[in-house]
Amino acid sequence: MRHGAAFFTRRVLKTGLLLLMLSSWSAQTSADTSEWGQSVPGVLRRFVPKGREIALTFDACGGPKGSAVDRELLDLLRREKIPATLFISGRWLEKNEGTARELAADPLFLVANHGLNHRPLSVSGRSAYRIQGTRSPDEVRREIGENAALLAGLTGTTTTLFRSGTNHYDEAAVRLAEAMGHKVVGYTLNGDGGATSPRKRIVDGLLALTGGEIVLFHMNRPEGATFEGLRDALPELKRRGFRFILLSDRPLRP
Numbered sequence: 001m002r003h004g005a006a007f008f009t010r011r012v013l014k015t016g017l018l019l020l021m022l023s024s025w026s027a028q029t030s031a032d033t034s035e036w037g038q039s040v041p042g043v044l045r046r047f048v049p050k051g052r053e054i055a056l057t058f059d060a061c062g063g064p065k066g067s068a069v070d071r072e073l074l075d076l077l078r079r080e081k082i083p084a085t086l087f088i089s090g091r092w093l094e095k096n097e098g099t100a101r102e103l104a105a106d107p108l109f110l111v112a113n114h115g116l117n118h119r120p121l122s123v124s125g126r127s128a129y130r131i132q133g134t135r136s137p138d139e140v141r142r143e144i145g146e147n148a149a150l151l152a153g154l155t156g157t158t159t160t161l162f163r164s165g166t167n168h169y170d171e172a173a174v175r176l177a178e179a180m181g182h183k184v185v186g187y188t189l190n191g192d193g194g195a196t197s198p199r200k201r202i203v204d205g206l207l208a209l210t211g212g213e214i215v216l217f218h219m220n221r222p223e224g225a226t227f228e229g230l231r232d233a234l235p236e237l238k239r240r241g242f243r244f245i246l247l248s249d250r251p252l253r254p
């Protein structure tokens with residue numbers, strides 16, 4: 001009897017396991033099989049420079065750990081007159097409307113779209129870093145369009161530059177963004193590793209640039225070393241003759 005029960009249990013377990021494997025296999029095959037990631041076709045990761053030019057971009061992501069303002073960093077950009085493109089999400093905007101207005105009014109900065117809810121951009125709900133992506137074409141349109149409308153209220157112009165939360169995309173979502181008249185902007189250099197890189201790594205990354213790179217930084221994580229790294233790399237970058245541009249200043253390219 002005991003043997004029989006054990007046999008039965010094993011069979012149930014085996015069948016269950018098989019069903020589980022089959023269902024995960026079918027989930028994989030029935031899901032969107034287009035490319036997914038940070039550099040799928042259509043993502044613009046560089047620009048065409050006139051000499052030694054770099055485009056600094058700063059994301060403002062929002063959320064529980066990402067809704068702060070790196071004041072030291074913004075002060076540094078202003079003091080040194082360094083133009084920068086700021087990708088602002090609807091989540092960050094909600095908590096920082098005054099600051100966002102102030103930045104939008106400063107010609108040194110170009111405001112761009114970092115998504116309404118800071119979602120990876122997918123037509124089928126793919127995730128990145130455990131952050132749930134948009135689940136349908138409609139959600140993609142809302143993620144882009146509703147934040148674009150919020151930002152237009154701030155700046156008086158419509159931004160056509162978009163970078164998703166986590167900078168992850170599937171190809172269909174990129175096509176949708178393009179159909180809405182947006183350019184999807186990635187990066188050449190992950191400048192601050194999501195505001196986790198130590199100062200030295202940030203400096204080394206910047207000093208390895210040759211021109212035409214889009215650098216991804218964060219302006220919402222003052223606890224990181226973004227400010228310190230940029231501050232310490234700037235004198236040498238200037239000595240080497242580098243200039244900084246806004247993403248609207250030059251043609252972007254893959």
Ligand SMILES: [Zn+2]
Nearest residue numbers: 059061165166
């Ligand atoms: Zn972000």
